[in-house]
Amino acid sequence: MQEWQEEVLAEVRAGSRISDRDIVDKVRRAVLMQRLPPGTRLPEVTLGEVFGVSRSVVRKALTRLASEHVVDQRPNQVARVRAPSIEETRETFAARRLVEGEVAALLAGHLDAASDARLAAQARGEIEAHGRGDEPARIEHSLAIHHLLAEHSPNRVLGAMLTDLILRTSIVIALYKRPNPASCFLAGDHTALLAALEQGDAEAAREVIRHHLESLEALLDLSPREASIDLMAILGRSREQA
Amino acid sequence: MQEWQEEVLAEVRAGSRISDRDIVDKVRRAVLMQRLPPGTRLPEVTLGEVFGVSRSVVRKALTRLASEHVVDQRPNQVARVRAPSIEETRETFAARRLVEGEVAALLAGHLDAASDARLAAQARGEIEAHGRGDEPARIEHSLAIHHLLAEHSPNRVLGAMLTDLILRTSIVIALYKRPNPASCFLAGDHTALLAALEQGDAEAAREVIRHHLESLEALLDLSPREASIDLMAILGRSREQA
DNA sequence: GCCATGGATCCTGTATACAATGAACCTGTT
């Protein structure tokens, strides 16, 4: 609990006022960046001290994070960073294939020039970042592409669902990605997607997305383990003290 | 605010202790049953008095209801029962067709005998209730069928999404259903679904669901109005006083 | 008659105090 306290405090002082929204954003980002590993305890008072607010605000933020599936909130117990199981990981990917495929299909041929340009810019940025080995930047660009799809979805309900699923898959990718191989970069997938969208070929766009997500899932290490992570989360070995 | 206060108070006294979960359930149900029309103000203190708890509990309940899309919570403003627009209604139906169709397809041929029997019992119950003109009972049975699909979804993530979509479509059905015609009963649809599920025909099951939901949507009055409902919700004409 | 302005009131945002529950630890026994 000590390591990130100072950093976050510094970030906080730079900003102005803190609301539950800010806490949600910061914690979500920290989980995504794996600065808060699964199972990490998130006591309300500690979080309150870190952000300089009282428990009321923290509680609201934690409730929201729970509804976003980022943390696990159980009655009378400390909130913890969620650790989705392997099974749930597979299910999340399947759900995202379904939803994002549909969004892409709906979007094919219906993108205005401005959005199209932004999409292309992000795709170029991703390739460039990959070229210079800047993995965090590459991830940012990749995420930006998918978020653009979600935001521009003609069906806002599906768009919101997709936003949620992008977050959840990002978390499990960080959790289960194999340590060694280069990264989760799938050369050309995003470019192919853009082409299909521009041509207005709905089914092609859907297929590109499905293939892209299947490849992404295949890059993960989803072999059944001895429930080490799950036990960690359930039995609650505290690992943040000295 | 007066009409439902006594009723709910009575229900409350019958039960034992009240938690935020209970409040969420009761309010959700009241919205579903149209005892709390769209736009109704839900001040924290009033709700607290009704349920005999303090604002802390009510706040948590309202936050959850907001994340379920049942109420609208805006900064520094009273929470109100949400009134989804016609456009959102269409989008919600489209999303549900996609998700429930997939769930049904996944479920085809994978139902155990017990669940199968319960499904069949609910389908029979629905027909019977329709026969004797008991509309509320008919709705209960119909909802039970779809909830069973969601609960038994092999993909739990999709199942949870479906649960959410069933709730949201129920709300908009209550909102936009035409007053005169018999009801939203589509004879045989559920029976056809059961048949497809038993035979293990995934694509048939998906198609039955899609057709069922399209028919359901077609029964609603989704003609563009003069934004009466939306204005009502936005301008906040209070209609619960005397 | 209509719009602007002021204050009173209602309601939410936040902090804090106290109660209650659960986890950790220490002790005594076998």
Place this chain on the structure above:
DNA sequence: AACAGGTTCATTGTATACAGGATCCATGGC
């Protein structure tokens, strides 16, 4: 040494107090 029991501490659940913002209505000016 292993285990059962009880005690202590950490942490959440709930209620309440105060501050700030929004709304509503009445009054005054155009």
